[in-house]
Amino acid sequence: MSPHFSHPKSLLRWAEALLPWMTTTAVIFASIGLLLGLVFSQGDYQQGESVRIMYVHVPASWGALSVYTVMAILSGWGFVVRAPLLHVMTKSIAPIGIAFAIVSLGTGAIWGKPTWGAWWVWDARLTSMLLLLFLYLGYWALVTTFEEEEKGLSAGAVIALVGWVNVPIIKWSVEWWHTLHQPASVLRFAKPAIHWTMLTPLLCMAIAFAAFGCALSIIRLRTELNRRKIQALQIREWRTPHYREAA
């Protein structure tokens, strides 16, 4: 049975059933990915052993881009069908995207030092990725600072939609401009340019990150829905005559 996106209870019941599966998938694939990536895979002929940073950097970058894309889709969909639940779902997943973006930028800087000799360069890929983190933070600032939550969610949805234009820029920045960052090795039209011994742990870690992100998203959604229930109960109680008389 598919969830109904205008009924929080139905959606939450469906999502909570997925939670143990997502957690188990994340643990299993992260264990396999870490074992293959850190123990059994070979170093790169140019970058040496520091290439192992790829198994955390690349899945985190894919995660940051994917979460933002999902946020943009949910925001657009929320405006079209006028379902506030979709904006609540967008808010629920934003912190997970922020964490992915921080891990991507941080591990990228650590990988950059032994590979390029610099922690940071202002090239197109790195700068557009930093801009993505700022978009995430801007979204979060908007949805958390408005006194009237619905207004904050709508304003944040506009940022999520407009800011999505940065996602294809990040993806193709390495093709459009001369950058220090290497071009795509996996997500490209031709077949992947990396050996299967590196591709296997990379895909395992990507599945682990995706499942971990989904598991946390489900918990975040439950939290946001519970908060809204509490707000509704507070308003209902405030409207009852006995409360107003006592106040």
Added chain:
Amino acid sequence: MNISSSHMLYILGAYALGALVFILLTYWIVREDRKASQQLRQWKSDAP
């Protein structure tokens, strides 16, 4: 596998950073979830 000590430091640093961010994120999410669930239970039990 023969990893030079400086490369080992970068690899450890990257994985430690990833682990730290994800542990803090999970801790914050679970704490907020428990807080909200507890408040909701409290409201429901106090309701007339």
